[in-house]
Amino acid sequence: MTDSRFIVFLGVAALLTLSPGADTALVTKNALGRGRASALFTTLGICLGCLAHAIASSLGLSLILSRSLHAFEIMKWMGALYLMYIGLQSLRQAWSGTVSAAPAAADQPGARLRSFLEGLLTNLLNPKVAIFYLTFLPQFVDPGRPVLGQSIMFASIHIAMGLAWLSLYATFLSKLSSVLMRPGVKRRMEAVTGAVLIALGLRLAMERR
Numbered sequence: 001m002t003d004s005r006f007i008v009f010l011g012v013a014a015l016l017t018l019s020p021g022a023d024t025a026l027v028t029k030n031a032l033g034r035g036r037a038s039a040l041f042t043t044l045g046i047c048l049g050c051l052a053h054a055i056a057s058s059l060g061l062s063l064i065l066s067r068s069l070h071a072f073e074i075m076k077w078m079g080a081l082y083l084m085y086i087g088l089q090s091l092r093q094a095w096s097g098t099v100s101a102a103p104a105a106a107d108q109p110g111a112r113l114r115s116f117l118e119g120l121l122t123n124l125l126n127p128k129v130a131i132f133y134l135t136f137l138p139q140f141v142d143p144g145r146p147v148l149g150q151s152i153m154f155a156s157i158h159i160a161m162g163l164a165w166l167s168l169y170a171t172f173l174s175k176l177s178s179v180l181m182r183p184g185v186k187r188r189m190e191a192v193t194g195a196v197l198i199a200l201g202l203r204l205a206m207e208r209r
Helices: 003-018 022-034 036-058 063-067 069-096 111-124 127-140 147-175 183-205
Strands: none
Touching (some): 003 147, 022 036, 022 111, 022 147, 022 183, 036 111, 036 127, 063 069, 063 127, 069 127, 069 183, 127 147
């Protein structure tokens, strides 16, 4: 692969990484509700979910989703319902008025594990992530060199960008804790992130293969 094509890949991957979406909303929700550590565990789960899809795509396993409408629909609805479930939890907490000024849930056993699993499952159950790696990476792969190694390398670069960006974002939110953790502000943020997650779940449900 030429240097120019690699630079194009880096630019496109960076733009995709910085684009807000379900990952950003989920990290925001857990940073506000459970603290910085849980937000970082969410980020780790997100990245491992992406890595699993990238490996599956490199091995050709994701072709099942691109060729089987039933497989795509099943995964799509599982992912959509899970996103909406997480969003409804945030809305319920915001409406019930139980949002506190400190992320007390971060001290509860299992909070970090729950955050990790939320990040992992929202990506594992999203067929768009699988289709993305299946269609995006081959554009930059040199057919004259080992395809598997190149695919994993490109995916690793993209995932590393995501890990760095979401970790910085979680840290940035923690720096604003004196403002964001005020009960009124936190309640509004919980409501907004919950609504965003529900909207993203609905959008995923309406996606066509």
